[in-house]
Amino acid sequence: MGATAKTVTATDWRADFPALDQSVHGQPLVYLDSAASAQQPAAVIDAVASYQREDHANVHRGVHTLSHRATEAYEGARDKVRDFINAKSRSEIVLTSGTTESINLVAQSFCRPRLQPGDKILITHLEHHANIVPWQLVCEQTGAELVVAPINERGEVELDSLLGLIDDRVFLIGMAHISNALGTVCPVEKVIEHARQRGIPVLIDGAQGVPHLDVDVQALDCDFYAFSGHKMFGPTGTGVLYGREAILDAMPPWQGGGDMILEVSFDKTIYNELPYKFEAGTPNISGVVGLGAAVDYLQSIGMQTIARYEQKLHDHMVARLSNVDGMRLIGQARRKASVQSFLLDDIHSHDLGTILDHQGVAIRTGHHCAMPVMQYFGVSGTCRASLAFYNTHDDIDRLVAALDKARELFA
Amino acid sequence: MSDAAPDMQDLYRELVIDHSRNPRHFGRLEDATHTADGINPLCGDKLRLYFRVDASGTIESSSFEGSGCAISIASASLLTEAVTGLEVDDAKSCSATISTRLTTAAPYANLDAHLENLKALDGVRAYPSRVKCATLAWHALQAALTNDTQPATTE
Ligand SMILES: Cc1ncc(COP(=O)(O)O)c(C=O)c1O
Numbered sequence: 008m009g010a011t012a013k014t015v016t017a018t019d020w021r022a023d024f025p026a027l028d029q030s031v032h033g034q035p036l037v038y039l040d041s042a043a044s045a046q047q048p049a050a051v052i053d054a055v056a057s058y059q060r061e062d063h064a065n066v067h068r069g070v071h072t073l074s075h076r077a078t079e080a081y082e083g084a085r086d087k088v089r090d091f092i093n094a095k096s097r098s099e100i101v102l103t104s105g106t107t108e109s110i111n112l113v114a115q116s117f118c119r120p121r122l123q124p125g126d127k128i129l130i131t132h133l134e135h136h137a138n139i140v141p142w143q144l145v146c147e148q149t150g151a152e153l154v155v156a157p158i159n160e161r162g163e164v165e166l167d168s169l170l171g172l173i174d175d176r177v178f179l180i181g182m183a184h185i186s187n188a189l190g191t192v193c194p195v196e197k198v199i200e201h202a203r204q205r206g207i208p209v210l211i212d213g214a215q216g217v218p219h220l221d222v223d224v225q226a227l228d229c230d231f232y233a234f235s236g237h238k239m240f241g242p243t244g245t246g247v248l249y250g251r252e253a254i255l256d257a258m259p260p261w262q263g264g265g266d267m268i269l270e271v272s273f274d275k276t277i278y279n280e281l282p283y284k285f286e287a288g289t290p291n292i293s294g295v296v297g298l299g300a301a302v303d304y305l306q307s308i309g310m311q312t313i314a315r316y317e318q319k320l321h322d323h324m325v326a327r328l329s330n331v332d333g334m335r336l337i338g339q340a341r342r343k344a345s346v347q348s349f350l351l352d353d354i355h356s357h358d359l360g361t362i363l364d365h366q367g368v369a370i371r372t373g374h375h376c377a378m379p380v381m382q383y384f385g386v387s388g389t390c391r392a393s394l395a396f397y398n399t400h401d402d403i404d405r406l407v408a409a410l411d412k413a414r415e416l417f418a
Numbered sequence: 419m420s421d422a423a424p425d426m427q428d429l430y431r432e433l434v435i436d437h438s439r440n441p442r443h444f445g446r447l448e449d450a451t452h453t454a455d456g457i458n459p460l461c462g463d464k465l466r467l468y469f470r471v472d473a474s475g476t477i478e479s480s481s482f483e484g485s486g487c488a489i490s491i492a493s494a495s496l497l498t499e500a501v502t503g504l505e506v507d508d509a510k511s512c513s514a515t516i517s518t519r520l521t522t523a524a525p526y527a528n529l530d531a532h533l534e535n536l537k538a539l540d541g542v543r544a545y546p547s548r549v550k551c552a553t554l555a556w557h558a559l560q561a562a563l564t565n566d567t568q569p570a571t572t573e
Contacts (some may be wrong), residue, residue, distance in 0.1 A: 032425070355487035357461050358430070361548060365426045374462060387462040387485060416430055417488075 021397040023048040034367025037402045042187050042346050042393030043371050045240045054300035055293050081292050084299025091302045093223040098281035105246035106214040107137040109233035114141040116261040124150030126178040132158040133186040136376045138212040162189035162338040180209045184216030188377040189338030190346030199229050219344040221310035224249050241301035245294040255281050262287040313396045321345035324403050331410050337389050345394035354417050356388040366409040433538035438488035443498035447481040456558030463490045467558045475506050487551050494555035506563050513556045520552050
């Protein structure tokens with residue numbers, strides 16, 4: 008079934024990723040864990056290596072040639088990111104260590120000074136812990152309340168319920184663009200539209216949005232958009248906080264140090280302009296260079312092309328998995344990215360993960376840092392196959408064959 | 419894919435599958451004198467072990483309840499079989515024996531007859547990410563018999 012439908016392009020893309028070309032337990036690797044961390048194309052690996060070999064120095068501080076080159080490379084990557092998500096200005100691109108830091112920055116710098124007891128932060132039931140715990144912390148610090156919009160058994164955010172929870176005390180809405188555990192594409196456009204009308208800022212956790220969708224923050228009209236480099240085929244330890252310029256401008260710095268200041272004396276320190284105000288200390292320069300290369304790489308294929316290809320592959324995966332006896336699909340939203348959680352018979356997800364690993368198939372097992380989702384579905388964890396554009400129909404065939412094998416073993 | 423099969427069967431031996439499917443002494447033990455929880459935060463495995471120790475210090479009966487992967491359930495089930503009838507001190511030393519057996523690379527030592535079945539867990543040595551599943555119940559046993567109030571965890 009799979010072989011004839013395999014597209015030439017995916018095979019070509021796959022060849023760009025050196026890590027995919029290996030055997031695990033004697034079987035060619037099938038990597039179905041990109042939602043946890045995506046592999047990096049040679050273009051990213053090489054960009055980082057050549058930066059390290061030839062251009063490395065600290066940024067923004069030296070007059071010498073290498074420092075200049077490093078600064079160009081680092082700031083060049085910021086420009087690429089701005090273009091990638093279509094932000095209005097490079098001042099709106101704050102480089103962080105990842106989605107987690109981006110969200111914490113908003114919680115601590117934007118929310119904490121303004122939140123009053125009784126104010127509310129509204130999130131949804133399908134959030135990653137990174138979009139739950141920072142809000143719990145700031146609620147504890149300020150006496151604000153965390154309010155959670157429900158999901159349904161398909162794993163969709165219930166839009167009407169969410170909108171019904173919006174009242175004058177809601178200070179900020181935080182929600183995922185795409186659920187990492189369920190693959191659900193959330194109705195962020197509608198939420199943002201309603202929130203805008205009421206003047207409520209919205210933060211989108213785009214960790215899973217950016218690798219799968221063509222994200223345009225101006226079209227979305229959100230106030231914050233957070234994402235991670237390593238989920239979009241770039242290096243770990245890199246990430247982005249997009250923030251609307253006027254909002255970022257009004258926020259105090261959240262960490263102090265070098266680079267984020269214009270002038271320091273013991274009487275008074277003048278903070279640097281955006282976005283440097285939020286980038287204290289020497290940043291992850293080589294990582295950011297790699298992030299820039301990842302943007303170049305993705306743009307050379309085109310996010311729309313990627314989204315179209317992945318959608319087909321996703322539908323194929325779901326169709327094949329549905330035909331496996333004993334299969335329980337968890338997450339069946341009508342709008343979904345190429346991620347599928349499932350359970351097979353009563354086999355524990357960790358057992359299944361080990362058995363699949365033995366056949367060279369890498370999936371994620373457990374709670375996926377989304378324990379409330381697991382609680383909703385009444386399970387301790389799930390198996391999750393997450394696809395990128397470097398996956399093929401063959402990979403799905405291998406997954407299904409490996410699952411059949413697991414059933415035999417546990418029969 | 420056949421060459422992957424023997425390895426998997428070494429981990430999921432028949433006895434392991436059997437005990438995970440039909441755990442022995444499963445459920446709460448009324449009038450338990452010793453109990454402890456074992457939690458593996460990484461996997462979400464949760465076990466509660468119960469022991470009834472008589473006046474002379476012998477484990478009269480054992481049971482467990484909870485949820486987890488095949489390895490952790492089988493290990494707990496095998497444990498209840500192995501330690502029932504032992505003196506508390508002997509049971510504690512079993513715990514040490516099994517933990518060492520599963521976590522070191524040392525050659526396998528001979529096991530006393532009552533521990534013989536636990537050889538079924540030997541396969542986990544080759545799976546570093548799964549060793550904790552097998553040792554969880556044994557940590558909990560240790561905690562129960564020393565009456566630690568904290569749940570045993572694998573971390
Ligand atoms: C939806 C979502 N949000 C946030 C995060 C956290 O990202 P990071 O660990 O890169 O900060 C993840 C990563 O798993 C995620 O999938």
